[in-house]
Amino acid sequence: MFLKAEIFKAISFSNPVKLPLSYWLLVLLRFVLTLIPQTGYIHPDEFFQNVEVIAGDILTVDVARTWEFNPKFPIRNIFVPKIVLGPPLHLMRIVNPYSKAYLNINLLTPYYLLVIPRIFICILSLINDYCLYRICILYGQNFKNRLKIFASSYVVFVYCCRSFSNAFEMIFFSLLLLLVAECMLKSDKVIYHEEFLTEKYNQAETPVDKVKIFKLKTHLPEHSFNRVFILATLVVIGIFNRPTFVGFAFAPIFFWLHRGLGSKVVGFKDFHYRIFTFMLCGVPMTLLLILVDSSYYGYLTNADIESLKLSWDNWVVTPLNFLRYNSDTKNLKQHGLHPRWLHLIVNMPLLFNVLGIIALTTLSSNTYRFIRGQYSKLPRIQSITGLMLFSLVTPVALLSLFPHQEARFIIPVLIPLIYLYGNHLHPNEADPPKSKRLKNILCYIWYILNILLTLFFGFIHQGGIYPFANSLHREIKSYYGVHTHVITTHSYSIPTYLLQLESTTKVWKDKTTGHKYRLAPTTFLHKYGSLPINELFEKIDDVLNNAEMLLHKYKRQYRFYVASPCSLEQEIREASRAYNYIDIEQEFSYYPHFCTEAIPKFPSSRDQYCFESNVLRTNESQALDLSIYQRMSCFLKKFCFRIYRVRPANYKI
Incomplete structure (x- = not known):
């Protein structure tokens, strides 16, 4: 009985331990930064791959459905966005009438539409923290330092609190690592005790002792197929969310399949049984x-189900469409081709700064040892270190094979990265003085760079889009029925769902007459990317002529804006001279706003723009050269988002 108790005690997991106050302050800061809100705009996919589409379905408003959701060739799964973003958006839709009536708060405004889904995602991001914490506890590692490093990363502050499919992928990856780590630990302990009891059974001299030991062996818990259904389901959901999840799931599933392989009680027969069972358990969720x-996407209708007339044309497998699309280099060229070393040389240091560099240095050393045959100095394969090492290397290596590489594609590897190298930023008592100083310096660099990157990506990068959308929403509601034209250039697209435009695709029904109708659009967002300014003015001319025609023919009042980075003001002014019948006047500006599409040039000592921008305010000063301080001030003022009002030149207020 004592041996039996010891077995179950060894297999059971440790009790939770209190977390440090500094970690909780970082978690609180994560929520505060989300509530402020963060005005930065990292990439259009944070809106248009998830929340834009789901908001259109739930709130019945006009949205921009990108090509990825085209029913003719859809490549995005709708299940994960619905599960993650559906609850907060449904909650807003249901609660809004009551909040307006009793609290005079309209939840369907840009601030709440931006913040409430992000808060929900922010809560879900704590799953990553929990998984890292549990893995450290299970394997007796220092979780306090690792959690502080994890919670202070700008990747967590910015990326993990937004509706990126990569943020969801990171959650699935963290859960997968935790489940596999638990299974590995349990299998190691069960196999150890099973081998021990087998040896004692063979050494037993009397039948009574053999029976006792045999009974103990029967009480050992089953471990070979532990968590197989949950793991298979999680992998399938992850692949449908982003097919790149295959690269992240490969290492954990490989380690799960190889648990105990090579021991006396686990052989290749168990390995093949595990593969078959794993594949079988993934079928229900796949279907x-x-x-x-x-x-x-309309491939399968109620009529098809009722008539039972189903064919291959009634089914769509979005991950296969995703792979078919991305396997064609011509398609990837539309999104930008990158060198295959970009993840390794640029994106790793950009996302993880000193930790990324430490990882690259350590992995280079391990590669050298492997080539030299120094296998004893390498991490043991069937261990938690081996799991984390392969979970870090494999996704980055596989994703580097594709010529389109964005930094956010590899954010899930933050968990194994911090588990492996997080303690390199905190000195230990046993470290020599030089090592302690180096670790302290690296720790300061980590915190400083993450603060700067949080400010840049959270508030500065494309930071004028959200404030402009907020102002535009108020204006559209104030001038209901007036046509509003907005042209954006050299900037990201405005998330349409923030404007809460009444749906022009839904069929409405008049309660009195029963007549069905569709609303005509009154707001028009024209997105021209990085179109040259001369060509842009041709578009402005077309839109203005059309708006003027509707004004004179049908009395359709309109308001027309052009939104552009401030760095393009000189080009816009010069191009407007060729259109003397168009009056383009600065309406307002939003600062700060940084965009790589129009990075301003550092002004010369006699830059005319700086004089016209009132950097120097006296007429006499125009004869002087600009000082370096004045040039710097002028340069920084160009990092803004400027809104121009467009009217006919003879327009009178």
């Missing part, structure tokens, strides 16, 4: 997600 996508 469910295919059914969900096929119904959502």
Whole structure:
């Protein structure tokens, strides 16, 4: 009985331990930064791949459905966005009438539409923290330092609190690592005790002792197929969310399949049984997600189900469409081709700064040892270190094979990265003085760079888009029925759902007459990317002529804006001279706003723009050269987002 108790005690997991106050302050800061809100705009995909589409479905408003959701060739699964973003958006829709009536708070405004889904995602991001904490506890590692490093990363502050499919992928990856780590630990302990009891059974001299030991062996818990259904389901959901999840799931599933392989009680027969069972357990969720996508995109209708006339044309498998699309280099060229070393040389240091550099240095040393045959100095394969090492290397290596590489694609590897190298930023008592100083310096660099990057990506990068959308929403509501034209250039697209435009695709019904109708659009967002300014003015001319025609023919009042980075003001002014019948006047500006599409040039000592921008305010000063301080001030003023009002030149207020 004592031996039996010891077995179960060894297999059970440790009790939770209190977390440091500094960690909780960082978690609180994560929520505060989300509530402020963060005005930075990292990439259009944070809106248009998830929340834009789901908001259109739930709130019945006009949205921009990108090509990825085209029913003719859909490549995005709808299940994960619905599960993650559906609850907060449904909550807003249900609660809004009551909040307006009793609290005079309209939840369907840009601030709440931006913040409430992000807060929900921010809560879900704590799953990553928990998984890292549990893995450290299970394997007796220092979790306090690692959690502080993790919670202070700008990747967590910015990326993990936004509706990126990569943020969801990181959650699935963290859960997968935790589940596999638990299974590995349990299998190691069960196999150890099973081998121990087998040895004692063979050494037993009497039948009574053999029976006792045999009974103890029967009480050992089953471990070979532990968590197989949950793991298979999680992998399937992750792949449908982003097919790149195959690269992240490969290492954990490989380690799960190889648990105990090579021991006396686990052989290749168990390995093959595990593979077959894992694949079988993934079938139900695969069929469910295919059914969900096929119904959502209109491939499968109620009439088809009732008539039982189903064919291959009734089904759509979005991950396969994703792979078909991205396997064609011509398609990737539209999104930008990158060198295959970009993840390794640029994105790793950009996302993880000193930790990324430490990882690259350590991995280079391990590669050298492997080539030299110094295998004893390498991490043991069937260990938690081996799991984390392969979970870090494999995704980055596989994703580097594709010529389109964005930094956010590899954010999930933050968990294994911090587990492996997080303690390199905190000195230990056993470290020599030089090592302590180096670790302290690296720790300061980590915190300083993450503060700067949080400010840049959270508030500065494309930071004028959200404030402009907020102002535009108020103006559209104030001038209801007036046509509003907005041209954006050299900047990201305005998330349409923030404007809460009444749906022009839904069929409405008049309660009195019963007549069905559709609303005509009154707001027009023209997105021209990085179109040259001369060509842009041709578009401005066309829009203005059309608006003037509707004004004179049907009395359709209109308001027309052009939104552009301030760095393009000189080009816009010069191009406007060729259109003397168009009056383009600065309306307002939003600062700060940084965009790589129009990075301003540092002004010369006699830059005319700086004089016209009132950097120097006296007429006499125009004969003087600008000082370096004045040039710097002028340069920084160009990092803004400027809104111009467009009217005919003879327009009178």
